[in-house]
Amino acid sequence: MEKGLGQFFEDYLEQESLFTNKEHLQPNFVPETITHRDEQLHSVASILAPCLRCQKPSNLFVYGKTGTGKTLTVTYTTQQLESVAKKKNLPLKIIYLNCKLKKVADTEYRLIAQLAREFGKAIPPTGLPTDEVYSIFFKEIDKEKRIILIVLDEIDVLVGKIGDEMLYNLTRINAELKNAQLSIVGISNDVIFTERLDPRVKSSLSEEEIIYPPYNALHLQQILEQRVKLSMRKNAVAEGVIAKCAAIAAREHGDARRAIELLRVSGELAERDGSTQIAIAHIDQAEDTIEKDKVIELVKGQPKHYQATLFSIFDLGTQRKDALFTGEVYEHYKYVCQQVALRPLTQRRVSDIIGEFDVLGVINAKVISKGRFGRTREIFPSTSQGLVDNAKATLSEELGL
DNA sequence: GTCAATTCACATGAAAGAGACCACGGTCTAGTG
């Protein structure tokens, strides 16, 4: 071991990195050219263009599954708009908000507060009546004549949480503004989202709609190739690697984000191996790693009761191969709580928690009716056995079992 | 055998409580000139 670590670091330095510029593989990277989204890009641009003439553009609604380039095209367009506006000194203000981010914009109060903050108003995180925040915001934007464009990303999450009233307020605010004009761009992953909206909101919000179809494998492949060119050394990728990444991502509704992540993680794994090229095997490995990291990461950040619930499911799941039901899980959960001196929650709550885990995709829970024997959720751990064991170990450590 | 009623074991919704956090205005207190 004399030359152990020192040698390792030296070798590490010697070895040329696979990546030349990893930034281009980060999920929030905005490339200069956008592949296979010309049509959408064009639509977005022409809908939003009037704001350069100081006219209020139509409200716009953008849907499509995750990783279909919605956020990308919208941010790209707004960036361009902003730079033109700046050059010509046009009164345009663009605000981008991701409604999914906790503690930023996931309640009405926080959303409006955040918007007001964008205009340089200090709003306390809590304590003020919501109306007050509204009026602060209102006064602030109406101070001067200008166009304001609010981009609400993942708007479906927000509405799911707090209802659509706030969107109604926002769209209506225009009628009362004397100087400024406000337009909203909503981005949603949920395609049938607008059907659940109040018709009034729906009609005013989606004056224009753009739908993003999923990428197919060929598109994904070209996107990946473009990114590879930007971010990796020549010959860093073995034959067929890109095709395989694209194929995997295409299998899941053409999610480009996932394809890129897969490629990046494969690259990291290859580098760690000391290989000079990403091989197909690295992709399989990457798929596992990503999955595993996601679950472990998720498990770690959860509150105790969530952990206890998940642990109960995994624990029962390893004992038994067939489906679990809410009742059983709850019984086991109560037992687990007792072990770690935790006051158990009611079954009502645990039922919700199970539902949340289902949404997160850690478990698979389907509501079924067993006829005379009632109605319940049929629960399966949705990941592989190895992963479950892994997660279980993490959980029992976290819980202090 | 057929068909509607029953029944189970929860799911799902709504409302409301508890405990934290915070702003704001009023009052009190101690230090200063």
Next chain:
DNA sequence: CTAGACCGTGGTCTCTTTCATGTGAATTGACGA
């Protein structure tokens, strides 16, 4: 006289509990053939 400490009030947020209502098909039991 004034700055700062210290309430009380009123507001939001999150997590829960409580209470109420809904649900889908296996089972049951009445009915008719």
